[in-house]
Amino acid sequence: MVNAPPLPDRDAPTTPPGASAPWLSVIGFGEDGLDGLGAAARAALDEAEIIIGAARHIDILGPARAETRIWPVPFADGIAPLLELAGRPVAVLVSGDPFWFGAGASLAAHLPKAAWRAFPGVSSFSLAAARLGWRIEQTRCLGLHAAPLARMRPHIAPGARLIVLLRGPDAALEAARLLCEWGFGGSDLHLMSALGGPRETIARASAEDLAEGRPALPAHPAALAIEVRGDGRAIPLASGIADEFFDHDGQITKRPARALTLSALAPRPGELLWDIGAGAGSVGLEWLLSDPSCACTAIEANPERAARIKANARALGVDRLEVVLARAPDGLAGLPLPDVIFIGGGLSDALLDTLRKLAPGARLVANAVTLGSQAQLMRLAQEWGGDLLRIDLATPRKVGEAEIWQPAAPLVQLATRVPGKGGGEAMQS
Numbered sequence: 001m002v003n004a005p006p007l008p009d010r011d012a013p014t015t016p017p018g019a020s021a022p023w024l025s026v027i028g029f030g031e032d033g034l035d036g037l038g039a040a041a042r043a044a045l046d047e048a049e050i051i052i053g054a055a056r057h058i059d060i061l062g063p064a065r066a067e068t069r070i071w072p073v074p075f076a077d078g079i080a081p082l083l084e085l086a087g088r089p090v091a092v093l094v095s096g097d098p099f100w101f102g103a104g105a106s107l108a109a110h111l112p113k114a115a116w117r118a119f120p121g122v123s124s125f126s127l128a129a130a131r132l133g134w135r136i137e138q139t140r141c142l143g144l145h146a147a148p149l150a151r152m153r154p155h156i157a158p159g160a161r162l163i164v165l166l167r168g169p170d171a172a173l174e175a176a177r178l179l180c181e182w183g184f185g186g187s188d189l190h191l192m193s194a195l196g197g198p199r200e201t202i203a204r205a206s207a208e209d210l211a212e213g214r215p216a217l218p219a220h221p222a223a224l225a226i227e228v229r230g231d232g233r234a235i236p237l238a239s240g241i242a243d244e245f246f247d248h249d250g251q252i253t254k255r256p257a258r259a260l261t262l263s264a265l266a267p268r269p270g271e272l273l274w275d276i277g278a279g280a281g282s283v284g285l286e287w288l289l290s291d292p293s294c295a296c297t298a299i300e301a302n303p304e305r306a307a308r309i310k311a312n313a314r315a316l317g318v319d320r321l322e323v324v325l326a327r328a329p330d331g332l333a334g335l336p337l338p339d340v341i342f343i344g345g346g347l348s349d350a351l352l353d354t355l356r357k358l359a360p361g362a363r364l365v366a367n368a369v370t371l372g373s374q375a376q377l378m379r380l381a382q383e384w385g386g387d388l389l390r391i392d393l394a395t396p397r398k399v400g401e402a403e404i405w406q407p408a409a410p411l412v413q414l415a416t417r418v419p420g421k422g423g424g425e426a427m428q429s
Helices: 038-045 055-061 074-084 104-107 125-130 149-155 169-181 205-211 256-265 282-290 303-316 347-358 371-384
Strands: 024-029 050-053 065-069 091-093 116-119 140-143 160-165 188-193 199-204 221-227 274-275 295-300 322-325 339-343 363-367 387-390 394-399 400-408 411-417
Touching: 024 038, 024 104, 024 387, 024 394, 038 116, 038 363, 050 055, 050 140, 050 149, 055 065, 055 295, 065 347, 074 303, 091 295, 104 303, 125 188, 140 149, 149 169, 149 303, 160 199, 169 188, 169 205, 169 221, 188 205, 199 205, 256 282, 256 339, 256 363, 256 387, 256 411, 282 295, 295 303, 303 322, 371 387, 371 411
Parallel strands: 024 091, 024 116, 050 065, 050 091, 140 160, 274 295, 274 339, 295 322, 339 363
Antiparallel strands: 160 221, 188 199, 188 221, 363 411, 387 411, 394 400
């Protein structure tokens, strides 16, 4: 039998041979303080000349040989002072796992990889799931301590479980009130504070009770675990959600056509959409609902509609939508360049010429209702290539005692690519 080499310490730093050791140690630090650290993390802390952390972390740490500093609020204000310490042994204490809705990625974005090493702790999500016996892979985990709580909305459905990181008692009350507003006031809430340490507390209440101030909140709830109950309306996962989810003035891509449009746009993780002539923003907002890494810039010339798009985005929990108040193509200059473009209104030769200059190779879907714009799309299909589709829809309408089919205006759709050097091509190729 061949003897296997010993397994390395789970926290052991990985410094390539011949490379200088990192000067910054990012250490996941929990409510159990030093007792929760592995040997390598303890060694990194002992080697540090300066230890920086939130006031709570420094308080838990207690007396230290090294100089201790409080990380300022807001978080971004601490980056420049940290970078001035480059080359000196520094430890930054952060909550739990630094790279799961934590500070680790924010710090790493400002440093070369050789400058830092990380020692993850147990995340608040893992601690919360362990207290409740929940399968964490079946639980939606959201870090909203620095983001709007309305971002819960796409994930709220009867039977769903969420663990949400909070910024304080006011946020817990706001979450309860939002659940009531959405029709899920019967949801069971577990308010968790100081998880993993001697000060840990867990309180349980319904969303309705908590919204009315019962029970008294922990001083610093760190996480809110939610078991969704109620008869509210969940946002469907498939494209083509009901028009009633959007406030609009009639300028909206209706549900069946929107489903076909989203299918043609074919969202992929991390892609940016330009929604040109956005109207109510329904196409761009459904694009954002498809994946949390997708981005969208809505270009709309009407101020009232632009404001309505922003309100729809907040209501659906996709406030990361950017709205540009401008008329295309004039408002396109200087925007981050898109992977995909949707033209729902304002199709013109000037717009198409601008897109050829700004976004060659981008996937493009354009819808047209008027005869003039439909003819333009058919000419464009001959020049750029792509797939043409005519969409004919009808709904029942009462005529006297009988019902007839009332046809909607036909919609022509082109799915193509903005030509580069090789010209246009079919969307799916």
